[in-house]
Amino acid sequence: MMNPTYLTIALPKGRLGDEAIQRFKAIGYGDAIDSDSRKLVFVDEVKKLTFMLVKPSDVITYVEKGVADLGIIGSDSLLEDERNLYELLPLGFGYCYFAVAGKKGEIIYQRDDVLKIATKYPNVTKAYFKQKNQAIEVIKLNGSVELAPLVGLSDVIVDIVETGKTLIANGLDVIEKMMDVSARLISNPVSYRFKNEIITDLMDQLKKVG
């Protein structure tokens, strides 16, 4: 059982989490975390912190349900679903962007027919193209989105792009940049109230290394 007086932080497994751990170590908050271990929970008795390593897409759930007070995620997942959370701080890493990608020279606006778009982010896609007045059909995929235009499943894709290497390797190109994405510190609203002092302290420290 977690100690309720401790500040609990949900970290995403993977690259984003590794960068987050580096920042926590840099401000002296991450001593308890042993990245080589396969443990999922690390407790810092001195600083009264608990870190949990969870699947990136589950961070929001842990924080929203109040099991974790704070969490670190990419802003892409905040854009896709509306949640009852505070998006306290941009963290200065995990930079990438949302983009429309397809075969070079593809026309994406004011097409006479409906534009077919494959994506993991249906809500972001719908909101974006609605604003541009383009009729679309969204095809929700869970991965390997780049494949869709190649096999004729869709005309273009909407995805987050970091280096663009995966796109190039599959003969695709960024047609349009949509919006920037970066890592954020999120908080449960009730935790934010009850643990305001420690959370504000932590934020001030993180700002310094951001």
Next chain:
Amino acid sequence: MTFLNMMDELNYQRTKYDLNQKLSQLINQEGYISFEPDFFEDYENFMLKNRRVKKENMVKMIDQDGRILVLRPDITTLLMRQIVPKWQQDSVIRLFYHSTIFKRNALGKLDTQRQFGVELLGEKRIEADLEILSIVSKVLDTLDVDYVVELSDTRFLDFMMSELNLNEKEQNEFKDILFRKSSYDLMRFTESKTMSKAMSLLLDNIFSLQGSIEDVEKKMSKLYFNEVIQSIFNDLKKRLALVNRKKKWMVDLSLVSTYDYYEGILFKGFIHGSNNAVLSGGRYDPLTEQYGKKIPAIGFTLNTQELVKEVLR
């Protein structure tokens, strides 16, 4: 809440009943009478008055003649429709209700919530504010749970929005950013507007304007000060005078409510263990005006479902 065991279910029902009794008695002693609100509200009418409420979260129904109705998503609006058109000059009325509201959650499923609410209409500003805050304080103290109440005055954000010359769309965007406390989006928003240095400094620090009233006033005095802000602080201090446990009450000037009908004092209460605010309220004179007459009005609602969960623990 769902229980597999009969005794747990009965225990839950009893706790719920006891809590209702306790709250009703307390409010009754203060001279408030029970009021049963209507179930339905005209959809168009409701959306017109509550622009920031999400259409997809409403539970809609179609009447015989094709009129769209919503199953009450909020009780205060309904009460106003039932009362304001019949309003008699110089009356003061004190009401409370304990009713269910209906919503669709993010997954599209129907959701109900039990709300206990208190409304005070027709009483002059300061006296009414003091009365309601002292009731809030009494209610929370009798519950025997750990709580925090955050407090603000809508005049602060109204002042900022008028200084920044925001149109209606921008105002909604601005409030939404503050609602999510997103410092990144706020930064982007600030960059996209032209404003004085003092104003941009104030925006940069808006999320730090929270804490005890003394602390917030001190922070504020270093950032921006004028007559409007002075009077906001004076009023907040006056209103906190009758509150029992001062340490549980904090000021958060970036506080935004889901409903746009507040003008003046605004507050939200949290209890330990819940995922969301369990109490919210404030002064809402502008809402009464939309139903025909401007009447001084203040009130609050309490999510009793969440409270029972915490009391049971």
